[in-house]
Amino acid sequence: MALEGSILSEHIEGKLMIIGGAEDKEGECRILRHFVAEAGGRESRITVLTAATEYPRQVGAQYEQLFSRLGAKEVDVLDVCDRSQANSEGLVQQLNKATGVFFTGGDQLRITGLLGGTLAGRALHRLYERGVIIAGTSAGASVMSDTMIVGGEAGTPKKDTITMAPGLGLIRAVVIDQHFAQRGRIGRLLASVAQNPYVLGVGIDEDTAILVTENGEFTVVGSQTVTVVDASPSASTNVSESSPGQPLVLSPVFMHVLSEGYRFDLKRRVSLLNT
Amino acid sequence: MALEGSILSEHIEGKLMIIGGAEDKEGECRILRHFVAEAGGRESRITVLTAATEYPRQVGAQYEQLFSRLGAKEVDVLDVCDRSQANSEGLVQQLNKATGVFFTGGDQLRITGLLGGTLAGRALHRLYERGVIIAGTSAGASVMSDTMIVGGEAGTPKKDTITMAPGLGLIRAVVIDQHFAQRGRIGRLLASVAQNPYVLGVGIDEDTAILVTENGEFTVVGSQTVTVVDASPSASTNVSESSPGQPLVLSPVFMHVLSEGYRFDLKRRVSLLNT
Numbered sequence: 266m267a268l269e270g271s272i273l274s275e276h277i278e279g280k281l282m283i284i285g286g287a288e289d290k291e292g293e294c295r296i297l298r299h300f301v302a303e304a305g306g307r308e309s310r311i312t313v314l315t316a317a318t319e320y321p322r323q324v325g326a327q328y329e330q331l332f333s334r335l336g337a338k339e340v341d342v343l344d345v346c347d348r349s350q351a352n353s354e355g356l357v358q359q360l361n362k363a364t365g366v367f368f369t370g371g372d373q374l375r376i377t378g379l380l381g382g383t384l385a386g387r388a389l390h391r392l393y394e395r396g397v398i399i400a401g402t403s404a405g406a407s408v409m410s411d412t413m414i415v416g417g418e419a420g421t422p423k424k425d426t427i428t429m430a431p432g433l434g435l436i437r438a439v440v441i442d443q444h445f446a447q448r449g450r451i452g453r454l455l456a457s458v459a460q461n462p463y464v465l466g467v468g469i470d471e472d473t474a475i476l477v478t479e480n481g482e483f484t485v486v487g488s489q490t491v492t493v494v495d496a497s498p499s500a501s502t503n504v505s506e507s508s509p510g511q512p513l514v515l516s517p518v519f520m521h522v523l524s525e526g527y528r529f530d531l532k533r534r535v536s537l538l539n540t
Numbered sequence: 541m542a543l544e545g546s547i548l549s550e551h552i553e554g555k556l557m558i559i560g561g562a563e564d565k566e567g568e569c570r571i572l573r574h575f576v577a578e579a580g581g582r583e584s585r586i587t588v589l590t591a592a593t594e595y596p597r598q599v600g601a602q603y604e605q606l607f608s609r610l611g612a613k614e615v616d617v618l619d620v621c622d623r624s625q626a627n628s629e630g631l632v633q634q635l636n637k638a639t640g641v642f643f644t645g646g647d648q649l650r651i652t653g654l655l656g657g658t659l660a661g662r663a664l665h666r667l668y669e670r671g672v673i674i675a676g677t678s679a680g681a682s683v684m685s686d687t688m689i690v691g692g693e694a695g696t697p698k699k700d701t702i703t704m705a706p707g708l709g710l711i712r713a714v715v716i717d718q719h720f721a722q723r724g725r726i727g728r729l730l731a732s733v734a735q736n737p738y739v740l741g742v743g744i745d746e747d748t749a750i751l752v753t754e755n756g757e758f759t760v761v762g763s764q765t766v767t768v769v770d771a772s773p774s775a776s777t778n779v780s781e782s783s784p785g786q787p788l789v790l791s792p793v794f795m796h797v798l799s800e801g802y803r804f805d806l807k808r809r810v811s812l813l814n815t
Contacts, residue, residue: 470696538789
């Protein structure tokens, strides 16, 4: 599988924390605690981006409180609500102070619609390149990849099961789905990778995250599972000839179900079970 | 994979039609029509076994009408409601007339509890061996295998996601799940095969069936998909050491998503895409 080097841009020094939604906010907060630690712990300056949500005040206040409680030095909530704001130097300067950026849930198209092709969008990429951790939950998880799932029904995988759109492109050749097992989304993830088996499908359960490191590997954090589907070995698919409502054919697909502490090499597409 | 000969008993001349539930009964009736044809069409004598359901009259009458409309020569509904009846020579003689047997849906434990270890149970195996097609939908599908799923929640695969029990054993080393994509059952199918990767998981969607032939292959019939999961390549699993509520690890699992007309070799565990 000649996918070496294709997952992350070159010269990336940051990490991604991609969360499947509904992460624990009341108990141990393993995922959010991990994020704060990766962002610098007591030295961290965290920027919360509420662009995805229709309730930026409530959601912003909740994460501000949480990250402060978990020991962050400074927490800023930035509610970007139009593209001119996303193009302002002031916003970019605020972003540039961050040692960790956190995208809340909501609607992924609000994030890309507001930030895509703006100075703030570019600043995010630069932050990530120079070592800042970028995290996102739910819609904030979906936007991480170059193509993202924006909608689709549960059930039998079909061509018209899903709608896709261009994401932020922090990670390449991967498509992320969230609330994965809880909302029965295996069918729509398979439909996504069937369209181009070069793309690896990563389904993340609630209260579960992947921490993607500079070397193109991820580690699972949280209480549930991460499911990886790799359709590149598939000998055949009917995706191009099938009519919209027709069920897909994909065989074989390599699947990996991983829980906390397990690692996966996104470039070689293998789990690192014994290392 | 040295699984040759393990799927079906030797000297089997019959076929199995294993239906994922909610098969079309009003439109083209592709699945039920196929069953009648395999049972002999205009020469068929079909026996409907309503043991699984709590509403044997209504369900029996419905299938009687359907199979007659689809051209069966004779349709008998047998409502086995206690084990002494299942041990009566009269019932066995009635069964022995059948050229096709059909198990309705309901509760799989009612079927095995009533028929397991009885003369009628043994007669079914002999019918199948000598060339009679045995079909079952929903609960009637689950009972086909030697170990069957009797309950379990949707969602993240966990050890305590499923409860299993001994089935009729018409097909071996396979575990069947039904209403598969519609009820988001991939997690419980994975949890089943994790317990013993020797067993192949077959998840059948609603209005979809597999027709298992004497050579240990199946062909998909119907409008949705069949998902096969093969955990035998898995390098590692945590099933034995994990505590009940802990999420499973399985990697890699080979998965096959197949729709109407596609074939699968249960012994070699490969799809026959190009034949």
